Amino acid sequence: MKPIQLFIIITLLLAGCQRKTSQQLSPPLVSEPDPELKDGGRYIEFPANSKQIQLFTTVKTDNQQYQMSLSAPASVIGRVHKSGGKSLILFDSPDITGVYSAYMQNKSLDRTARINLERITDLYKNGAATGKEFNDASAELMSVQTSLAENEARLREAGLNPESLNRGPVGTVWLICDLPESELNLIKKGQKYDLKFPSFPNETFTANIDVVADVMNTQTRKLKVRLSMFDRQEKIRPGMYAEVKFEAPHKGLMIPKKAVISANARYYVFVKKATNVFERREVSLSSETGDYIEISNGLTIGEEVVTNNVYLLKGIDLGI
Incomplete structure (x- = not known):
């Protein structure tokens, strides 16, 4: 037998031995038991030593002070104009006129x-x-x-107080804004708020709340709010639209938005009840700011809420 043939045979034998040894040393793959659903899916219980638990980081709930803000559209319904030496009120609607x-x-x-x-x-x-x-x-x-x-x-x-209309000086502008009843805690009569007009995107104007309507629209659950501003340069015209920014300090139980899931028109979070147990909890949402949202009902201070990989728990619990 030639030396080169002998070398090839020995190399193949050694390679075969190495593959066999490697197969014998590799441990068999063992899958973890599935988590168990309890109380109709309300609780998810993982095996005590499950590595999956590490995927679900949590935060403790607490009351936080934050600046509550809301932007709402408003329309200019009228202004006091000077014509022929006399004050004349111009409205955006012929009917109101x-x-x-x-x-x-x-x-x-x-x-x-x-x-x-x-x-x-x-x-x-x-x-x-x-x-x-x-x-x-x-x-x-x-x-x-x-x-x-x-x-x-x-x-x-229409949101107008006829008595106060007659007292407005030339240059007075009135705006109407419809606010949901859930946001009425943001406003205060006499308070100043910023607003922007699409016609003047680089300018910020200031308006005061004059009147909050006495009667709510029962169909939309909104209340008319009238604001007034002074436009010395006569830039603002009846019929224009603006965006009003309402802000007020507020304290509430805040959690990251990513902790909240929705299913069947309801909102839920997952609360960590033990090292390996998570509870699906229905909650009611309130105002939101930035990446956080206020929970008005369903959580108490000090509970641990899952914030990462929440949708994995949703898939296990609800199958969606």
């Missing part, structure tokens, strides 16, 4: 009807006026006051 004109006319007629009724009443007491004249004067005043009340109600429904 008509209602306000009727309201002002009713105010004038109300004063006239009151004076007329006082005169007729005095004449009637002295026998110089008939009962019919007295009744007609009373009916006229009642009719004017009814119309006045109707127009005032329509103005207030």
